[in-house]
Amino acid sequence: MKPNYYVAHPWHGIELGPKAPDEIDVFIELTPQDPVKYEIDKASGFIRVDRPQKYSNRSPTLYGFIPRTYSGEASGKHCSDVVGRPNIEGDGDPIDICVLSASPINHGNTILSVIPIGGLRMIDKGEADDKIIAVLKGDEVFGLMKEIGDVPEAMIKKLQHYFLTYKLDPNSPTSGTVEITEVYGKEEALRVIQFGIEDYIKKFVTV
Template sequence: MIPNFKAHPWHGITAGEDVPNVVNVFIEIVPSDTIKYEVDKSSGYLKVDRPQQFSNIIPALYGFIPRTYCHDEVRDLAIESGANDVTSGDLDPLDICVLSSHNIHSGGMLMEAIPIGGFKMIDKGEADDKIVAVMKGDHAFGHFRDISELPQAEVKRLMHYFLTYKNLPDEPAKCRIQEVYGSEAAKEVIMASMRDYANKFGG
């Protein structure tokens, strides 16, 4: 008999059969959302984090890779990149934004994505990497394999969002992007976050 329960999207789903080349992604937010949602760590359901107060709307699908966690291993990669003010990872699953040409209207779903790079973001002394990926099989973005292949306008649009989405008008920046890295470095971050998860939760 099949158990009648819903798998927790963080703990109950694998990171993927071909990780880090192709990863499972749990999507929390889509570009049309004017509310920031995030998964409730206890129940696994999506919850309202906060309304978006300004015109800063996520420019791509956004979520996390299951069974990842950003702690010491992710922090060490940030330090290796030259960030000497980092004390920890952000103690959350690894964030990922997925580029797709399709209009997906709501989060709370799983998809497969191909990591092509990322941003080494430092937020108040914490390593808060943002992996950039493309939806597997997408007819417009699915052929990209490294962030260097993307139009610079696309990269800058993503960077601008992550550098400003927490800021109120006239406030100083709360975070910075230490570096923009390609697919191989993104895979290193993913594997580091999986080791952090295993160290924290086992498995």
């Protein structure tokens, strides 16, 4: 077998898997242990330090994105239709994902197989920025959860608090531009992922 000397770009090179969107492979950038926020560098595919986690905020779950998805025109229109506001656009990034896992995973730059069970409908500066919530496939605790209603309310509140405050700056009154309009279930999560897949194909595949 000829060796592969090149690492695939995590956004474009990782396959979603044959059971997508019901079961997908995702790329993890950030863990609850990380004191800084990492994110993928879109040009190179390497992990970049985005910023130190200011103040006391740390992600309560594993956090990353769904490869080969893109929050574009269809994603933004869907958000507009659901919340009843015109002109919401996709944020131009892959769809974000939060993964619940009782198994200790202590570093990012990792591929996980997960099962989506719900999500947060988040709007950031007028752009759709959904956060899909999933469980690690085979996890002995969270893997038994099939729907967002199975997740303890305290965990949902932690996620909401993190995303509503992780960009806040006490010295900038305009920093709090994030809102979460809805916590939704598995059916809607799969719909959001599918729109992200369609947007990705239109943006990067269709010629």
